[in-house]
Amino acid sequence: MENGNLKLAIQKKGRLSEKSIELLRLCGLDLDFYSERLIVSARNFKLDLLFLRDDDIPEYVQDGVADIGIVGEDVVYEKQANINVCEKLGFGRCRLMIAAPANCLPQKIEDINGKTIATSYPNILKTYLQANKLQAKIIQISGSVEIAPSLGVADLICDIVSTGTTLMMNKLSKSFNVFDSEAILIANNDLNLNTEKYNILLDLIGRIRSVMSAKKSKYLMMNIPKDSLEKVTKVIPSLKSPTVLHLADENSLAVHAVIPADKVWSIMNDLKAFGASGILLLPIENMII
Ligand code: PRP
Ligand code: ZN
DSSP states (O other), X not given: OOSSOEEEEEESSSTTHHHHHHHHHHTTXXXXXXXXXXXXXXXXXXXXXXXXXXXXXXXXXXXXXXXXEEEEHHHHHHHTOOOEXXXXXXXXXXXXXXXXXXXXXXXXXGXXXXXXXXXXXXXXXXXXXXXXXXXXXXXXXXSOGGGHHHHTSOSEXXXXXXXXXXXXXXXXXXXXXXXXXXXXXXXXXXXXXXXXXXXXXXXXXXXXXXXXXXXTEEEEEXXXXXXXXXXXXXXXXXXXXXXXXXXXXTTEEEEEEEEEGGGXXXXXXXXXXXXXXXXXXXXOSOOOO
């Protein structure tokens, strides 16, 4: 379907699917979903969404079947595809780890020597073993790696750990960390040759950046006694000078400020001590800096 739309591949089903769609919605894209559709077009943006297995995304982007993709760094490094990394997306954080049943968990790294390891990430694992001068047998499995030890296929596994639920359900424990990953936006190397599509990508990246910086901030609103203004402004870690508004009550002021989300709770006690009341903290959807 060549309609001039930018084609974005995302994971059809898995850890990154929902978060990828949430990000696109926060970017203002109006998307309709029909459960078994492979392609969905945004109603208000020149973009088509392709739902694919995450393992296939780097290659599809490399070959130009999709122009861009949202996928884990783990998969991109494993597939060694020739693509451009545009942006880290700050979600889908996970670790590729060695794991094993508790009774044969490697205590020190040399314990991996001579073991059989099942994984869907043979390239990353091979690099890790070489870097640590270890000798182990790699068994490549495309899915459900976590059941390999109980089937007697392997001693250890090397797989993605996010919440840890999969390991727990399969009575496996974490051991060494092989690779840290998060979701990234990737693009076909020749996309810049297509000016129209490249401009759509730049528009999308601008929106993604504004969503990401908005997530890191909160909008703080409160009323304070007029004579606390100096003390209050001193503790507010505002990006810019806070907005101060007069109220009908002449002894009070309203103060509004955009503050870093991680600083919110550390200033709350001070604000209350300075007499702040009606404190409201609002999420910010987009922030255009
Ligand atoms: C990975 C991995 C586990 C799961 C671990 O799958 O293979 O199944 O995530 O997550 P947890 O620690 O939260 O339980 P992924 O989403 O990458 O899908 P895929 O294996 O089908 O590619
Ligand atoms: Zn996968």
